[in-house]
Amino acid sequence: MKRFLLQAERNCISGALVLLPLLVFFILLGKVWKFFQDYGEKFAHFLRLDLVLGKYATDIAGGLILLILIYLSGYLMRLAVLKRFTNWIDEKLMIFLPGYEKNKKEAEEKLLKRNHEPKPVTDLPILFKNGDFWQPAHLIEENENGSAVIFVPTAPTHNQGQILIVQSDDFRKLTDTTIGALDESIKSFGKGILSFK
Template identity: 25%
Template sequence: MNFIKSTVLGGILFLVPLIVLVAVLGKAYEVMLRVAGPVLDMIPAVSVLGVALINIVTILLIILVCFVAGLVAKGRLFKGFVDRIDDKLTILLPGYAYLKSFTAAVDKDSKNPLQPVLVRQDDMSLFGFYVEPANTGHSVVYMPSAPDTTSGSVAIVEDSRITPLDANFIDTISSLRRFGLGSGKIPIRVD
């Protein structure tokens, strides 16, 4: 019974952000169709080319709005506001920080909040993700489970036991989801 319950809950936590994203993009598409309407009325939508052109212009407008919103979010004026919203989303939406790390891994200009590391324990090392510095000589590390990397534990670890990896977030997560397959090829950073 626990397996069914946890699997259904995991499915819900996976689907809810996707459903919200689809709904938001659907609404954005409707709004952009209305905004682009006067310009697009000049294009005959009777032909397949006309309909395709209307859809292409609408999608390009959505991309443009997202780009402008991204510029505004990166600007100094809205930085504090965006940071506060980001903190609230991290608390309210499970998996938001995880999703944010995925997007940051794709965006080379972004500072990925979760950096892959190895954490030495007795006679083995575990994969983890550096979160932030803790008190003197220690750091906060997220230790994901395998193959479900969305669950795991948070540990305060001595800095001397942490070795940074020259791997990105996505490659490390992919390896963990495959029960460690390919982990031996992840380069260890030598400082």
């Protein structure tokens, strides 16, 4: 019974940690959409779209205003002052909204994939010798003195972990493996690593 209660407590805490960022996100999304609906209603009434489209005019006009604002913001992001301001807002959101940074990175990765912009290859997959066992890692850079900088991810996230400075003898390069395959394996807690070469 005690074991069941401990498991239930862990599940409730884990569930709260998953739901809290989603709840905050949807509340913010609802408030933003309400803001644009209010202006969309005025805009639709001004252009007499409400007579043609009826109750849907508010949503359509609000959505158009939002899309135009997003499009224009893309041009404004080229200004250094505005970019610094948005970076400052991002830093504050990372402090006050749990899970914001992770969700932002996932969204950026999805946008990169959608735009077919390949991520620049700056690292190579390796197996790092750590005592009696091997760990999957990324080789970031290596110099002629035999020193190397590696990144050891913490499963199941491939973009969080430790940066280590090691000797070239402490790792083995996986020349026939892509960094994407290694990251997918790390996300699935190491499934498939034994076949990597």
